[in-house]
Amino acid sequence: MRNIPLCLITALLFISTSYAELIDKTKTASIEQFSSLSQLTSLQNIQEHSKLTAPHVYELKNRFHVRSLFVESPSLPMVDIQLTFNAGSARDQSIGMNLYGLSNMASQLLDEGTDHYSAQEIISTFESVGAKFSVSAHRDMFIVKLRTLSDPAKLEPALDMLLEVLNYSTFKNSSIDLVLSNTAVGQKQLKENPSRMKNIVFYRTLYGKHPYAEPITGTQASIKRINPENLVQFRQKYLVRQNLNIAIxxxxxxxxxxxxxxxxxxxxxxxxxxxxxxxxxxRSDFNIRHIPYKSSQAHIIMGEIATTRDDPDYLALQVANRIFGTGGFNSILSQELRVKRGLTYGAYSSFSFMQAAGPFSLGYSTEQDNLLESLKIAHRALVNFIREPINEKLLQQTKLGMLRAFPNNYSSNAAINAQLGSIGFYGLPTDYLNRYSDELNQLTTAQVQNAIRKHLHPDRLTIIIFSEKLDKAALNQILQDNLNTYKNKERSKTSTPSNANELYHLPKEEAPLPDSFQHDTPALISDNDL
Known part of the structure; x- marks a missing residue:
């Protein structure tokens, strides 16, 4: 020991002391951590406590008869305001022929200047009071949002500027030209993205001349036709009191x-x-459309027009869709295409519930060589899902997962306000959030199965395929064989329904698709490209 330097001995003592302190702190933290577990609410009890967490929604009766919903949230000194107008892209054609993209352009240019303020002055006003202002257009909705401090000295000037923009936007030619120049970049990116292109072709093919047919952002040709007078006319006709609901x-x-x-x-x-x-x-039959596209992957989307947001079967269809195509890798579609056969990296299905009947669709991509096989498996999975009974245990698992995830829809002020906007726009009851759990719990396998069979028809699908080549005759035969095979099984009464005995375990933590927004991706494409 006499040969060991004093500095080394001091260092060793410091290290040993620090290590001992670290162990003590770790033990203390662990004890505190485990003791805190008793304070947590078990996920198994979420059904019992879900009603306690849903916010109370006030219906604000006002002298102007504008439906207005309000939730008090005292924890933060903030206010979220959403104005939802019945003025989405479905209204573009009412202003003039071939003006697709009009509502979207209005949303982009609304804060680009008014009769009294320049674009920079508008931005500066919002920034000076810490407010966030945004505008967006969807197929059904035109949404104006304002987030600001609740202090009247901040809230009032922000709200005044919002009203200024709504009433007096000028939509100058210089601003329109800027949108047109940005379009060229988006157009190039779109042509390189078959996943976005297939959605546009799907809507066009499915809806034909209906207002939902064209992309929200319009086409290169249509937006070139839009002028300031069109935009002012759109604002004066649709951004009005009688066409509005308010969420706060x-x-x-x-x-x-x-x-x-x-x-x-x-x-x-x-x-x-x-x-x-x-x-x-x-439609009453199949509609197959092939778009030649040189790529190592084939891109597929298929579906049909389903139903509206106010349909009584809405919740049953959400449950059904979660079982079939939105339950992660364990959904039926992913199990059949990915897990069992490795034909794709991922597959999905979805309903878009809107004012007029929105679509049901399923989609995925696969290697070119696997195209026909994958189509056979995907279509057969849909046929079986529609026609075979749903497993009771699977239904209960799915409902429990949705109940656990539903509080995500009101986990923040912004999420709450989005829900209020949807409730107001689609005419849902004020207590919708509180009734959700009870209505979901009461759903039976018979109700879900009846909803599926009423709204989904595997013999009248629109199928869009982006691939290098396609044998349409072979595909038609595959589709008919899938339908006939099941008919033969029903006649023979000898088959055992696969869905009845095979249980897919859905992830309990996944959230259902949000109820608040329409999830169509805006994209631009020329009128003659497809």
Whole structure:
């Protein structure tokens, strides 16, 4: 020991002491961590406590008769305001022929200048009070959002500027030219992205002349036809009081929220409510469309026109879709295409519920050599899912997963306000969020199966395929064989339904598709490209 330097001995003592302290701290932290577990609510009890967490929604009755919903959220000094107009891209043609993309362009240019303020002054006003302003167009909706501090000194100037923009936007030619120049870049990217192109072709093929047929952002040719007068006419016709519902969430009292509603409604022109959209025409047979596309992968989307958001079968169809195509790798579609056969990296299915009947679709990509085999498997999976009974245990698992995930829909002020916007726009009851758990729990296998068989038809699908080549005759035969095989099974009564005995275990933590937004991806494409 006499030969060991004093500095080394000191260092060793320091290290040993620090290590001992670290062990003690780790033990203490572990004890605290495990003791805190008892305070957590078990996921198994989420059904019992879900009602306690759903926010209370106030219906704000106002003298202007604008449907207005409010949730008080005192934890943050913030206010979220959403104005939802019945003015999506489905209304573009009502202003003039071949003006696809009109509502989307209005959403992009709304804050680009008014009669009294330049674009920079508008931006500076919002920034000076810490407010966030945004506008977006969908097929059904035109949405204006404002997030600001609840302090009246911040909220009032932000709201005044929002109303200024809504009432007096000028839509100058210089701003339109900027949108057109940006389009060229998006057009090039689109042609290199078959996943986006197939959605556009799918909607066009499915809806024909219906207002839902064209992409939200229009086409290269259509947006070149749009002028400032068209945009002003769109604003004057659709961004009006009678075509609006209001959602407010934040640190306000009910009377304060009502005051905001009255101010917004008062300072918008009264106008008229948009007329109902026409019902789309339904097919009675297969419609196969092949788009030659040179790639190592083939891209497929198939589906049909299904139903509207206000359909009583809405919740049953959401459950069905989660079982079939949105339950992760363990959904039926992914199991058949990926897990069992390795034909794709991922497959999905979805319903788009809108004012007029929206589509059901399923899609995936696969190697060119596997194209026909994958189509056979995907279509057969859909046929079996529609016609065979749903496993009771599978249904209960699915419902439990959806119940556990539903609080994500009101986990933040923004999420709550988006739900309020959807509830108001589609005319849902004020207590929708509170009733959700009970209605989901009460769903039976018979109800889900009846909804599937009512709205899904494996013999009348529109099928869009981007690939180098396609043997259409062979594909038609495959589709007919799938239909005939099941008919023969029904006659013989000797088959055992695969869905009845095979249980797919869905991930319990996955959230259902949000109810608030329409998930069509805007994209541009020329009128003659496809």
């Amino acid at each position: 969430t934040g640190q306000l009292k009910e009377k304060e929220a009502l005051k905001l509603v009255e101010k917004i409604a008062k300072h918008l022109p009264e106008g008229e409510k948009a007329t109902p959209l026409p019902a789309p025409a339904l």
